[in-house]
Amino acid sequence: MYFTTADIAARRERLAAQWQEQLNDDEAVLVYCGQPIQKPGGLDITYPFLPHPAYFWLTGRRREEEVLLYSKGEGWVEFQKEWTKEQAVWEGDRNDLLVQQPGKDLTELEDYLKSKHFSTVYALGQAPGNPAVEGKAFILRTLMDQTRRVKDAAEVKLVRAIADIAARGYRTLKAAIRPGVSEKELQLVFETEILRCGAHTVPYDTIVGSGPNAATLHALPTARIIGENELVLVDAGADIYDYCVDITRTFGSSAAIGSRRKDLYGLVLSVQQECISMTQAGAWWRDVHGHAAKRFTEGLLGFGIFKGSLDTLIEKEVIAPFFPHGLGHLVGLRVRDTGQEENLSPKKYFGSRLRVDLRLEAGHLITVEPGLYFIKALLEDRELMKPYQDYINQQELEHWKTIGGVRIEDNILITETGNENLTAAVEKVEEL
Ligand code: GLY
Ligand code: MN
Ligand code: MN
Numbered sequence: 424m425y426f427t428t429a430d431i432a433a434r435r436e437r438l439a440a441q442w443q444e445q446l447n448d449d450e451a452v453l454v455y456c457g458q459p460i461q462k463p464g465g466l467d468i469t470y471p472f473l474p475h476p477a478y479f480w481l482t483g484r485r486r487e488e489e490v491l492l493y494s495k496g497e498g499w500v501e502f503q504k505e506w507t508k509e510q511a512v513w514e515g516d517r518n519d520l521l522v523q524q525p526g527k528d529l530t531e532l533e534d535y536l537k538s539k540h541f542s543t544v545y546a547l548g549q550a551p552g553n554p555a556v557e558g559k560a561f562i563l564r565t566l567m568d569q570t571r572r573v574k575d576a577a578e579v580k581l582v583r584a585i586a587d588i589a590a591r592g593y594r595t596l597k598a599a600i601r602p603g604v605s606e607k608e609l610q611l612v613f614e615t616e617i618l619r620c621g622a623h624t625v626p627y628d629t630i631v632g633s634g635p636n637a638a639t640l641h642a643l644p645t646a647r648i649i650g651e652n653e654l655v656l657v658d659a660g661a662d663i664y665d666y667c668v669d670i671t672r673t674f675g676s677s678a679a680i681g682s683r684r685k686d687l688y689g690l691v692l693s694v695q696q697e698c699i700s701m702t703q704a705g706a707w708w709r710d711v712h713g714h715a716a717k718r719f720t721e722g723l724l725g726f727g728i729f730k731g732s733l734d735t736l737i738e739k740e741v742i743a744p745f746f747p748h749g750l751g752h753l754v755g756l757r758v759r760d761t762g763q764e765e766n767l768s769p770k771k772y773f774g775s776r777l778r779v780d781l782r783l784e785a786g787h788l789i790t791v792e793p794g795l796y797f798i799k800a801l802l803e804d805r806e807l808m809k810p811y812q813d814y815i816n817q818q819e820l821e822h823w824k825t826i827g828g829v830r831i832e833d834n835i836l837i838t839e840t841g842n843e844n845l846t847a848a849v850e851k852v853e854e855l
Pocket of ligand 2: 751752792
């Protein structure tokens, strides 16, 4: 049992308290679960159905088309769908009701709404026709997401269990990494192990990048055979009912990996550790990202890739093409958990568009995933590199260009007193 009726009741209570001031007595909110999406040209074939995360969080149910209503007068009312004989024949018991709560039949929704004469009904979740969420609906959704991003004990327990599964996957994976094995084989080793250990699926396409492929941020595993002394970057997660972990480890394929790869790994690892210690309640995420960008700048100056004064290199954001993504994102219920409302027009910090731009609070679960890469598509773009070229030692850079990249990623739960690394059980190589 992942969630109890008490867990669901507590979430609803927290959310109703947040909506208290905004919602008028004669207004209502509907949170839609969503509908299956047809595959193009697929006739009666749909993509696997995923309930809207807000609906799942508020009900513990994963059935398509259902709706949850809230109003101050009526409280929370569920409109549920009868499981038809035909569904029972084709799909059996889908085991998709994690929490059993009585509700009304979905067919009653329209009449119910008419009978209550609500002045406005706000549509949240995955509403039919995907209407724009504006005005007060936007405010209500923002409050809902802000509430939902503070993880409760049941959610944390589930994420911990998923992290344990991922740790077993990574242990098996690590034993399989050697020259002669393909990226695809490593993907299979990891995914087989996590599925064997109880994961439902992977939360995103498993990333395996070896050698130069490690520079591709979302590298899909290929038939490439891993060579001697290469970096192997694996970004792989596990999922149970849409809850997940998002983890990256970088390995060496053999022992004599050479000083440049070792140094790069050492730098990313120490910056990750520093950023994790800064990931605390009250910190602005952009400052933690900024710390990584500055420390990386200092590191590449030390390696001789950059030249000039550290202050100028920081001011000119020369790190941008080498650290082109934000430091992390909220994670938990899906690999990108809530976080977009505060970041609708993302600003760039040190050349990267952050995926979240907020002040951290206890209960947030966020990835800390610094990475440094030598990405051909950026480094060979003369126009893009123009503002940086005076600060880069091209001769030195040539030696690094085929190395690929290093990323290390953990999922950090912010607590009242600090933080906890929920993915700490996934072993990290201390030194390549
Ligand atoms: N796993 C993809 C990411 O880290 O965002
Ligand atoms: Mn991530
Ligand atoms: Mn990742």
